[in-house]
Each structure stands twice: as structure tokens, then as C-alpha cells.
Amino acid sequence: MNKKDKVLVIDLFAGPGGLGEGISATTDKNGKKPFDIRISVEKEPSAHKTLTTRSFFRKIRTMPKGIENYNLYLQGKLSREELFAKFPEQSELALNETLEGPKALGEDNKLIHSRIEKLISDHNGPKVVIGGPPCQAYSLAGRSRNAGIEDYKAEKDHRNFLYLEYLKVLSIAQPDVFVMENVRGILSAKINGKVMFPQILKDLRKPGRVTKIKGVPGYKIYSLVAPAENPNNPQYKNSSDFLIRAENYGIPQARHRVILLGVREDLGRVPQTIEQLQQQVTVEEVLTDLPPLRSGFSKQKDIQCDWEKQILNNSKVITKLLTKRFGEESVSTLPLTPIKGLTRFSTKKTNVKPKIPSHIKEWYLDCAPNNVLNHETRGHMTSDLLRYGYSAAFTKLNDGVSPKSRDFPVELAPEHDNWNSGSHADRFRTQAANKPATTVTSHISKDGHYFIHYDPQQCRSLTVREAARLQTFPDNYFFEGNRTQQYVQVGNAVPPYLALKIGKVVLELLTT
Known part of the structure; x- marks a missing residue:
């Protein structure tokens, strides 16, 4: 990767932006932030609003009076409209990034795909796709709920196949690297009695074969926590090798999620695994x-x-x-x-x-606002x-x-x-x-x-803020919407500090 190149990031099923927050905050050896999120797709209105606010914050934080005005908004002394109006160029960029409103893969594909095609045609540097399809149909709780629905058929539940929308984007963008996150239930979820996960891996290795788009490169799928026996042809004995136990990596939460790292075959590079910490955070x-x-x-x-x-x-x-x-x-x-x-x-x-703890203190408190956000019982x-x-x-x-x-x-x-x-x-x-x-x-x-x-x-x-701390959202991360919507956003997110660690692995892949 040329030092001047930005890494184009496409964020799918973005939620309030946890995965994107960590990736975009990743710095190189010179303290620069090479990851540039150019499109974030999210369909839930309150999460989309949070996502847009955060995108806007990232664009104004280094500008004169950027943090000052953002803090006025957090204190209720400036409306969101007034804040955005003070930085019209950055406001337009943020709204453009989040597609000017809530959008859903599978429903708004024409707009989403055309926007992605335009971005990659104008971009000469590396490309990364991140995000995970919604997990309701994979999760153990979701399966329990579905079992109580009369005539429920997993093979007809569109949520089980939203990863196919992910494959379509991979086929269009053909990124150097992709990061796909999901609940641990994806490892055991079945369709017609057949475990889905091996087929998902097979499809992700050859997305063009599923989407019928020619010229799509293949991908090698790596675990971020378990070294592959043969790094050049990664195969893993157990599906659970893809499971990240977040509490072992500096996150104050026993969050167990499947995260897949796809590396384009022609890159010829092998990723590192993320380093465990000796001490768990309480x-x-x-x-x-x-x-x-x-x-x-x-x-x-x-x-x-x-x-x-x-x-x-x-x-x-x-x-x-x-x-x-x-x-x-x-x-x-x-x-x-x-x-x-x-x-x-x-x-x-x-x-x-x-x-x-010192390893994560600056992450929480950097540019911390003067007031505590989203802290209500x-x-x-x-x-x-x-x-x-x-x-x-x-x-x-x-x-x-x-x-x-x-x-x-x-x-x-x-x-x-x-x-x-x-x-x-x-x-x-x-x-x-x-x-x-x-x-x-x-x-x-x-x-x-x-x-x-x-x-x-x-x-x-x-409170929402306490849940956000457990999820490692920085203290200046403001969740839009009513309290119930804020809770849902926090609960569905990827811990941003874990995403930061993943971002470092991805950056090393692209720069070595």
C-alpha cells in the first residue's frame, strides 16, 4: 500500500457503528488514520441517526472549534441541525456516507450497489468490507423464539440468507480484505437439518460462484485468534476456532462472537492473530x-x-x-x-x-465531553x-x-x-x-x-452509558433515539475496542 493511499472501507449492517469506530480509529506507525469509511449501510432509523452523528464527529474533531461545538450539542446548548449547519461540508460528507437515510441491503440494492461501484471506480488504493448480517435467525435466543412460531421454516426466513447480500457486495467491491462478524449461534445453525456454517465458509471463499459474477477473486478465510496449521491454505479443525472470547482481549465483557477475516488470494499475505491480555477487565x-x-x-x-x-x-x-x-x-x-x-x-x-486499566483508559476518555451521556435509569x-x-x-x-x-x-x-x-x-x-x-x-x-x-x-x-462502557464505546459516543432504542443499539454492536485490535491486524496485512 502506498503511504499516501487511504483504505476505502465499506461498512455493511453497520448498526450504531461499533465495528466502523474501531477500524476508523486504527493508526499507522506515523499516527495517521488510513481507514476511510465511505459508505455505511444501516436500516434502523435511530441506529442510522447515531451512525451519522458519529461520522460527522469524526470529520469535525480536528477542525477549529469542532470539539467545542460538538460538546455544546451534547450539553443541549445546540441542536443537531444547528451543529450540522456550522460545518456544511462535513455534514454533507457524513450524510453521503450514510446514504442520506436508512437503507437496507436486499431492499435498496440498486442505490447501494451503484454507490459502491462509483466509489471503487474512483479509488486506486486498498479496499476493505466490514460488517455482519443481522443475527436474529442465527442466535440461540432467536431460534428459541422461532420455534414458537407456527409453521416457521428456517429455509424461508430471509434473515438466514442476508449473508448472500454480503456476498454480492464482495463480488462488486472485490476488497483486499473483509471482516464478517456474527453471533456464535451461526456455528450450529441448521437449514433442513444441515449445519450452515461450512457452506457459509465455502461461499465466502468463492463469492463469485454464488453470485454468478465473473472475474471475482477467491478469498482465504482466517481466524483472528487461532493460527492456521497451513497459513497458505488455512483450514481449521474446529469451527469454534473462529470464535473470539472478548474478555480475553481487554474487553470488560464475556462476549463470544464469530469473526471471519477474508484475505484475497492474490495478496499472498498471512494475518497475525490478536494478542491476548493476561488480566481481564472487570x-x-x-x-x-x-x-x-x-x-x-x-x-x-x-x-x-x-x-x-x-x-x-x-x-x-x-x-x-x-x-x-x-x-x-x-x-x-x-x-x-x-x-x-x-x-x-x-x-x-x-x-x-x-x-x-491503562491499556484502555485513553480509549474511553480521549476527547471526553464535560458531561456524562445517556446515563438515565x-x-x-x-x-x-x-x-x-x-x-x-x-x-x-x-x-x-x-x-x-x-x-x-x-x-x-x-x-x-x-x-x-x-x-x-x-x-x-x-x-x-x-x-x-x-x-x-x-x-x-x-x-x-x-x-x-x-x-x-x-x-x-x-443505564445505556454503563452498557456502552461495557461495550467499550468512548465516552463521547452519543446514542440517538429514545432510551429503548439506545439500549438496542448498544446491545447489537461490535465492541469498538475489539474492532480497533482487528483494524491493526488488517492494517498490518495491507502494509507489509
Whole structure:
């Protein structure tokens, strides 16, 4: 790659931009950022709006008063329209990158394909395609939901074949490298009783054979975490070799995803694997400096003093229940009474010193805004507040192991037929302070039961900002849309810091 060349990046199924954020932030030996995202395809309106805002931010961050004006927007002192109007050229570029509005592969192919064809005809340097088809039909949860749909047939579910749209783009763009991400369920998903993954690999190696487009090069498919026995003809004994366990690579979350690295055959280059870190990052390390908040009431008028009274009463019940299990000495040291004066929403930074590990601290805090973004709690039923407090306190006393349904006293059992069946054993799951989080998913938008904050005094589920920290989004990453939409965006994203590590592997491939 010529030093002057930019790397053209085509981002498919982009979501709020997690994969693109990490790739675009990758720097070379001279501190330059060679990856240039020129098209980002996303169909969900709120995610598209977030994607566009972030594209715009990247274009103004080095400009005079760029960060200053962006921060005014984050503080609510400038509307989005006013911000964009201050930088008309960058605004136009950002809107152009995200196709002037939500677009979907398979529905808007004429526009998307023609835009890609124009980009590659005008570009002489390397090209990279990134992104992963939506995962609902591959995921274990998605399959469980589909099983309950009368006459559901996987072979007729278009979501199972969105990777074919990915193949079409590969055939048109013919990139030097592609990165394809998906849920681990893709390894075992079946169509007509046949496991799909080997066929997906076969198709990705020869996309032109599927799309019937002539002259399309072939690709070698590599794992980013497991070295191939024969690097020049990569084959892997186990499909799980393509599975990245994010908690082993500096991400504060046990997120397990399949990520495939395709390298065009004529490049004749072999990628490195990403390096594991010795120490895992914990939930408390990345959340402890964020403002403490209280939960709210979902079924009654939300009054702060009523909440404090409720949590105080709960603390007495929880103390008695836990004393029976862990003993008075252990429970007596546990803070359970409510923190006075907490609000449900805060933009004000605390004086608490961050515990974020050095390898990732700058990533979170670079160009950090003056205020905390997307940090607001949801409301919960009174009965669930007691369960949340119990779960958080139990987890603290149990060395970071959240209680299963069998660990809840009978008086705290919810009125669910399947509570004792074992199928929902961890319905109330606390994210332990001393471990990486469990996988942040879009389900966090529903009720928060799987994402209970480790502090029983706050007695609540995680906020969007806390989920974003666990996903390694920088603190200046603003999620557009309502709170539910923001949760979904965060849960569906690729951790940007993991994408940064992948970007370094890709850049080394293109420059060696």
C-alpha cells in the first residue's frame, strides 16, 4: 500500500457503528488514520441517526472549534441541525456516507450497489468490507423464539440468507480484505437439518460462484485468534476456532462472537492473530467513576423519598434473608441502606478517580465531553426492587456469583410458572463487580433483569452509558433515539475496542 493511499472501507449492517469506530480509529506507525469509511449501510432509523452523528464527529474533531461545538450539542446548548449547519461540508460528507437515510441491503440494492461501484471506480488504493448480517435467525435466543412460531421454516426466513447480500457486495467491491462478524449461534445453525456454517465458509471463499459474477477473486478465510496449521491454505479443525472470547482481549465483557477475516488470494499475505491480555477487565473497573443513580417506580408515582423508604425497608428484609445463608458477621459489613439524594438521571461527572486499566483508559476518555451521556435509569416494579437488592447483595457475598432461582427464598419468588423449572434459572442476574460482564445484548432494552448493577444501594439495572462502557464505546459516543432504542443499539454492536485490535491486524496485512 502506498503511504499516501487511504483504505476505502465499506461498512455493511453497520448498526450504531461499533465495528466502523474501531477500524476508523486504527493508526499507522506515523499516527495517521488510513481507514476511510465511505459508505455505511444501516436500516434502523435511530441506529442510522447515531451512525451519522458519529461520522460527522469524526470529520469535525480536528477542525477549529469542532470539539467545542460538538460538546455544546451534547450539553443541549445546540441542536443537531444547528451543529450540522456550522460545518456544511462535513455534514454533507457524513450524510453521503450514510446514504442520506436508512437503507437496507436486499431492499435498496440498486442505490447501494451503484454507490459502491462509483466509489471503487474512483479509488486506486486498498479496499476493505466490514460488517455482519443481522443475527436474529442465527442466535440461540432467536431460534428459541422461532420455534414458537407456527409453521416457521428456517429455509424461508430471509434473515438466514442476508449473508448472500454480503456476498454480492464482495463480488462488486472485490476488497483486499473483509471482516464478517456474527453471533456464535451461526456455528450450529441448521437449514433442513444441515449445519450452515461450512457452506457459509465455502461461499465466502468463492463469492463469485454464488453470485454468478465473473472475474471475482477467491478469498482465504482466517481466524483472528487461532493460527492456521497451513497459513497458505488455512483450514481449521474446529469451527469454534473462529470464535473470539472478548474478555480475553481487554474487553470488560464475556462476549463470544464469530469473526471471519477474508484475505484475497492474490495478496499472498498471512494475518497475525490478536494478542491476548493476561488480566481481564472487570465491571467495577469501567463503571466505578460514573455517577451513582437510583432506580424508579414503574407502577406508581415516582417520588424520591418514597424510593428511599422502599429501599430502606427492603434492606431490613434482605439482611434477615442473607443472614440465614451467610451469617451475621458477613452481612453486617454489607452496605444495603439507600444512598440519600440520588436522582434517576445525571450528566455531572463525579470526583471518583477512574479505575479503568491503562491499556484502555485513553480509549474511553480521549476527547471526553464535560458531561456524562445517556446515563438515565429505568423504573422497576416494587417487588422487583427487592429482588434486585437481594441479587446484588448475594453476589457481593458470594464472590461475584449471581444467585440462581434456587438461591432465592420462597418469599422472593416471582409469579412465573417456569421459575422452578430451571429454564430461567438466572432470570435475575447481577453483573458482578469483580468480573467481566456477561454478554450485553439487545434484551437489555426489555426489563433489565439480566443486567442488575452490582451496588445494592442503587438497586437498579444498568443505564445505556454503563452498557456502552461495557461495550467499550468512548465516552463521547452519543446514542440517538429514545432510551429503548439506545439500549438496542448498544446491545447489537461490535465492541469498538475489539474492532480497533482487528483494524491493526488488517492494517498490518495491507502494509507489509
